[in-house]
Amino acid sequence: MDAVNRQVRLAARPVGLPKPSDWDHTEEPVSDPGDGEVLIRVKYLSLDPAMRGWMNDGRSYVPPVGLGEVMRAGGCGEVVASGHPGFEPGDHVTGVTGIQEYATLSGDGLVKVDPELAPLPVYIGTLGMPGMTAYFGLLDIGKPKEGDTVVVSGAAGAVGGVVGQIAKIKGCRAVGIAGGAEKCRHVVQELGFDACVDYKSDDVAKALRQHCPDGIDVYFDNVGGEILDAALAQLARNARVALCGAISQYNATEGMYGPVNYMSLLVNRASMTGFLVFDFAARYGEAAQEMAGWLADGRLKTFEDVATGGVAGFPDALLRLFRGENTGKLVLEVSGG
């Protein structure tokens, strides 16, 4: 192939919000796939809060992205050449493509998807990692029972929006926390939550007392910080806190904010449990099937926020996440559907 592969590489470990100089924009020729490999033309890239953690040095659940390496990212695209018997040109797949226009990957790490059944961005959103995260985090960690009050932060985001909708499907009361009147309107009117607290204008602790008079049975946390504290203060007896993320803290330069109300876990005999979606990989198929059914019958709605600008637009698009500017799953369009 004569095509050129434009890429974004990590040039420096960011302090606080990633700056333009933390990235290198590079190009290299596209090479044919080797034995067992598949060459993919990337169509959409997934922009996720977790990316910020991957840029830091140090021990975590995955190794950090090395300096000079193509930035790690999930993506979906079309197979253009295959050295793997399971894939042929024209197939659509999802995988860890990285921030680049073409990815040459082992076929073993790819999942075939059908663009006739759902638009490609859905496969890296509601039917991809964010959807799986919502599904297993809520059902396996949060363990909601019918009639429970489920509160989720980042409720207008890719994960939070699905959490609240599944909570409703399971017969719970769903209360979201999101930033801004428009997001709260989206959460209640389009996603069907019972209520949404606007952390930018409401006193969150007071609003949670109001919307959760019997306490919070399940709190699904995507944000950390003072919002986590406000939720802890309102836990019901035997509450479960599912720790999914802490986006408010990922760019902190003066140290993490520790939840000062954590002793509410003791008073309320409650638990706070961290999880990583990868641990549920063996059950992704089962979850995707159930969620696809809910999508098909209209009980689950999916929203994607598509950023344009191609891979060159990645640094700016990523900042939209940390500024809380996206509604629904933030994806970067690379070469269109």
Next chain:
Amino acid sequence: MDAVNRQVRLAARPVGLPKPSDWDHTEEPVSDPGDGEVLIRVKYLSLDPAMRGWMNDGRSYVPPVGLGEVMRAGGCGEVVASGHPGFEPGDHVTGVTGIQEYATLSGDGLVKVDPELAPLPVYIGTLGMPGMTAYFGLLDIGKPKEGDTVVVSGAAGAVGGVVGQIAKIKGCRAVGIAGGAEKCRHVVQELGFDACVDYKSDDVAKALRQHCPDGIDVYFDNVGGEILDAALAQLARNARVALCGAISQYNATEGMYGPVNYMSLLVNRASMTGFLVFDFAARYGEAAQEMAGWLADGRLKTFEDVATGGVAGFPDALLRLFRGENTGKLVLEVSGG
């Protein structure tokens, strides 16, 4: 009866460490017990970190002690008069006597104990609430498996010392955290822990990395603060943190310390669960029987630190807890055994 009942009442809600002026020393005549009641001459009073929380106003797992009320406390003593068919003079009992020399209580809240089988202070220590707290907190919340590394803070205290000993009985490695060389010696040499970190002279985070090279499977927290953070940083995959208390924070005047390393729960798919021993009341008998067996065969050792001075000595004796001066269960002798 002509006896006088000396009492200590809560005069003011303390800010920080309780001051002498936060207490009232009162006397009242001893009255005969009514129907269903029992008059007890108190012999030993239990001094517990939780008492500090009971002095604060506001919602918690029990109502606060009211201003002007006799300070709440567990105790043990001898029945001197009984209006309850289940008790007669000469019986020994434990119950919530309060900080006073005589208590008139409903017989329904009392438990008979046998001073021939164990000295009275043991019934408010290892066979009382602290022992029950250690037993259920470790076994039901911490869920240790043979070969696990169990770390406990406040390891020289009434609860922590029992936690580590039960961990050893269950085939775990037990690592304590305590303040000072003498306490650490006690924890290792007398209680049989595998190691003890001296938080007054060691870098706790570093020492935990050293003593728990494969990570901490169960962390039983009595202290909170930076020690909790150090333990969180060293959790093993799927670790369980049992939240029992936070004595380092109970007298804080500038707000609680929130554990900044709480996201280690996510990275390690770990959980932090609060509990209150009262929820296990239905199983106290079973636990006491098993622990009495361990005491009898020498696998479980019990240490009491007996403060003297009678009820008038209560305010000073209580401060010994918060200064970390006790080794083993701190009890206040009121009228001797």
